[in-house]
Amino acid sequence: MVLCCLEGLTRDEAAARLGVPLTTLKSQLDRGRQKLAGALTRRGVALGVGLLLGAVTSPAGACPPRLVAAALTAASGAAPKGVRALAEGAGACGTVKRFVAAAVLLGVVGVAVAFGPGAGPEHREGAKAPARKPPGEPQKPNPTPPGTTVRPTGTADEKVGKDAGETVTYRGRVLGPDGKPVAGAKLYAEQSYRYTGRPKTLADRTTTDAEGRFEFRVPRALFEGAEGTVAATAPKHGLGWVELGVGARDDDLTIRLSGEDTPVMGQIVTLEGKPVPGVRVTAVQVSAAAQDDLGPWLRAIKQKRDNDDPEWEHLRHRIGGMGLAATTDATGRFELRGIxxxxxxxxxLEGPTVSTQDIRVLTRTGETLTVKHWEGDPQFKRAPTFLTYYAANFRHPAAPTRPIVGVVRDRDSGKPLGGVTIRGYKFADRELLDVGEAAVEATTDKEGRYRLVGMPRGTGNEILAVPGPDQPYLxxxxxxxxxxxxNPVTVDYELKRGVWIEGKVTDTASGRPVRVAVEYFATRDNPNRRDHPGFENIYGFFYSDSFSKTDGSYRVVGIPGAGLVVTGRTxxxxxxxxxxxEFGRKEGHIAAAPNFLGPLINFTAIASVEAKAGAESTRRDVTLDPGWTFTGSLIGPDGKPVTGAQWLAVESASARWTDKMEGAAFTVAKFNPKSPRDILFRHAEKGLVGILQPPAENGGRVTVxxxxxxxxxxxxxxxxxxxRAGIRVELWVRTKQTPHFEDYSPKSIVTDKDGRFRIEALVPEFRFMLFHTEGTLEFGDGLRSGEVKDLGDVRLKAGQ
Structure with missing residues (x-):
């Protein structure tokens, strides 16, 4: 919820960040958007403070540790800024009122502190997956509209191809809105834009020929196993793009350009209305609706309720700003084309005299729109918040900035430290930091001096010293x-040298090196933490950006005494x-520095390490367990293969429904034989269901x-x-391995004009729930294969 609703990620971007399949993310978001009462009901939790405190160990989801700590404080009666910030931010996406802290601890907002992409069991039939069309986009033989996600046909290694070596080859064509080829269009490729972070300047890879066709190669390391984006631009057209899932087919891409291009023409002024020259204006993200039709979004913002997020719902197709930028002239004006x-x-907006900030602009004529983002919360003394959407021609008053200057030195020697990044961490005008939006940073020179511009005036600013990759400081x-x-404010740093912790990350089964995010945490009982003030309460989805290399080797900085080396999800x-x-943990979270570590389902290994004082380095190797991998196939009651089914794979207290299988064969990976999980199969059209029984050994084969x-x-x-006519209720299932309900398929049903409903292809002997914000209804007793059970007249039980 925080990634998609506060930080502006698309569902694809958030799925890549969290390391979960897109279907799982959709389910998590849909559930998170319901009222807290319903979400807490699913976990069987009342709204008491006692249960709130106990919920810290819940593995149901993940949340930023800063908010966990703040929520604990709130439970004792205080209301720290972190909780008030979450109340403001998460309230924009759902009902987060008095018991927001409980929701955070229970993982209702569903933000993982994962460090890399991961997934559950993979669908590896190897068949060609069709392009995923945006909502409302008519099916066309080849063209793929902007923002379309092409689903994978295999693993990342399979996508690269045997003949490509360390590069990926992309082939396809670029079409105009009339379906005709566009010659001379420029092509770009990058990792899918996960959030509105610091803009990149992209080099064009090639241009299309007279038939609109293109072919180019990019380094495999460009995507690092994540999803990629291929985009095209051409004069007098708006940009077009296609997002590629990991392993998606890359030799028959079609990119459709927008037929019209409405230029963005704006003016930046001071709060007093005077023009501001020299402001750098950079496009960091472009969002498109299906068929570029803003109508559904415009209608949605007029009818917006507190738990609605029209941007997420209707402007789902997003890409980075493609390096589009301009600088304001002497009159404060600028112009951008090609969107x-x-x-x-x-x-x-970035400049020497203005606070760095992001603004929203619609590439259409009309008036400025102001939309209530959140209703506010009197309990936390939070006023309502609003979003402003400028039309393509606008005037924006920019707040002033105050420079922050200082020197960074080694504490013991007093020597200046060059190459240290100073980064804005908390901003006076926003209590909950948007990781992507707050791109304010500077780097120290050889004398250790820095000058940071872009932070707003006000109380509450905090900055972070981030040493370079070869500097042994925390x-x-x-x-x-x-x-x-x-006038400038001075903030100096004295950093104490730490200890290098080095090692190698390998796969336990194959012995092969693994590239994965690696982080260091100090245990709370380590007395040497006091020598490193400031290495506390540092939160975010990455507190550093350390990954193991392709040979599995890694190096992170720790402090003497007890600590932990942690690897992210894969x-x-x-x-x-x-x-x-030795790398497993069963607790829900671990109290550590610089932040809480958890929920632990977001990590693949936690290795204890004891660094010695005075030592240059300490070695700690880490292994990752792939679990079992086995194959299987589906057959019907007649013994013939069944194609077109979906399956629900439960993993680490989460679950996902796959897309429809094109064949009858499937592959299950990351299966834990010591804690087997239910894997359900469902064929909606044929009304068939099945439950997988795992094989006796790793690598076996099963028939369902x-x-x-x-x-x-x-x-x-x-x-x-x-x-109750026309009421949409969600359909959930509780498997035997999970304590709470998960989405079933279909994930919702709608009653007819007489309030009647019919749900087919349910798995016998499982518990189900109909969920609505007004109440719930559980059922499942007496369900038998091939039989119809009439529940009669039923009512939702409110308050459960």
Whole structure:
């Protein structure tokens, strides 16, 4: 919820960041958007402070540790800024009121502190997956509209191809809105834009020929196993793009350009209305609706309720700003072209005299729109917040900045440290930091001096010293004073040298090196933490950016005494809570520095390490467990292969439904034989269901015989006994391995004009729930294969 609703990620971007499949992310977001009462009901938790405190160990989801700590403080009666910030931010996406802290601890907002991409069991039939069309986009033989995600046909290694070596080859064509080829279009490729971070300047890879065709290669390391984006631009057209899932087909791409291009023409002024020259205006993200139709989004913002997020719902197709930028002239004016029409672009404003910030602009004519983002919360003394959407021609007043200057030195020797990044961490005008939006940083020179520009005036600014990759120092956080005026504020740093912790990360089964995020945490009982003030309460989805190399080797900085080396999630390995060896942990979280470590389902290994004082380095090797991998096939009651089924794979207290299988064969990976999970199969059209029984050994093969599912009918009534017509309720299932309900397929049903409903292809002997914000209804007793059970007249039980 924080990634998609606060930080502006698309679902694809958030899925890549969290290391979960897109289908899982959709389910998590849909559930998170419901009221807290319903979400807490699913976990069987009442709204008491006692349970709130106990919920810290819940593995149901993940949240930024800063908010966990703040929530604990709130439970004792205080209301720190972190909790108030979450109330403000998460409230924009759902009902986060009095018990926001409980929701955070229970993982309802679902933000993983994962460091790399990961996934559950993979669908590896090797068949060609069709392009995923945006909502409402008509099916066309080849062209792929902007923002389309092409689903994978294999693993990342398979995508590269045997003849490509360390490069990936992309082939395809670029078409105009009329379907005709566009010659001379420029092509670009990059990792899918995960958030609106610091803009990149992209080099064009090639241009299309007279037939609109292109072919180019890019380094495999460009994507690092994540999803990629191929985009095209051409004069008098708006940009077009296609997102490629890991392993997606890359030799028959079609990119459709926007037919119209509405230029963005703006003026930046001071708060007093005077023009501001020299402001760099950079496009950091472009969002498009299906067929570039803003109509559904415009209607949605007029009817917006507190738990709605129209941007997420209707402007789902996003890409980075493609390096589009301009600088304001003497009159404060600028112009940007090439974005397209009827799109939303986020522009970043940066300059020597203005606070760095992002603004939203629609590439259409009309008036400025102001939309209530959140209703506010009197309990935390939070006023309502609003979003401003400028039309393509606009005037924006920019707030002033106050420079922050200082020197960074080694504490013991006093020598200046060059190459240290000073980064904005907390901003006076926003309590909850948007990781992507706050791209304010500077680097120390050889004398250790820095000058940071872009932070706003006000109380609450904090900055972070981030040493370079070859500097043996830890991160250090400091507050910034707010004296009167706009003169520079001085913040100096003295960093104490740490200890290098080195090692290698390998796969336990194959012995092969693994490239994965690696982080260091000090245990709370390590007395040497006091020698590193500022290495506390540093939160974010990455507190550093350290990865093991292609040979598996890594190097991170620690402090003498007890600590932990932690590896992030991967697509191929079990999480640490599923392991019983030295790298496994069963607790829900670990109190550590610089932040809480957890939920632990987001990590693949946690290795204890004891660094010696005075030593240059300490070695700690880490292994990752891939679990079992086995194959299987589906057959029907007649013994013939069944194609077109979906399957629900439960992994680490989460679950996902796959897309429809084109064949009858499937592959299950990351299976933990010591804690087997239910894997359900469902064929909606044929009404068949099945449950997988795992093989006796790793690498085995199984056959799942599908049987007719159960059917449930009923009529939904309100409290007064009147039929509830046209009510959409979610359908959940509780598997035997998970304590809470997961999405079933279909994930929702709608009652007819008489309030009646019919649900087919249910798995017998499992518990199900109909969920609505007004109440719930559980059922499942007596469900038998091939039989219809009528629940009769039913009512949702409110408050459960």
């Amino acid at each position: 397209g029409s009827n799109r939303l672009v986020r522009l970043r 991160l250090c956080r400091k507050a910034v004073a707010d004296p009167p005026g706009l 697509r191929e390995h079990l999480c640490t809570t599923e392991r019983d060896d 015989r599908m049987q007719p599912g159960a059917t449930v009918t009923g009529r939904l009534l309100d409290a007064d006994g009147r039929p």
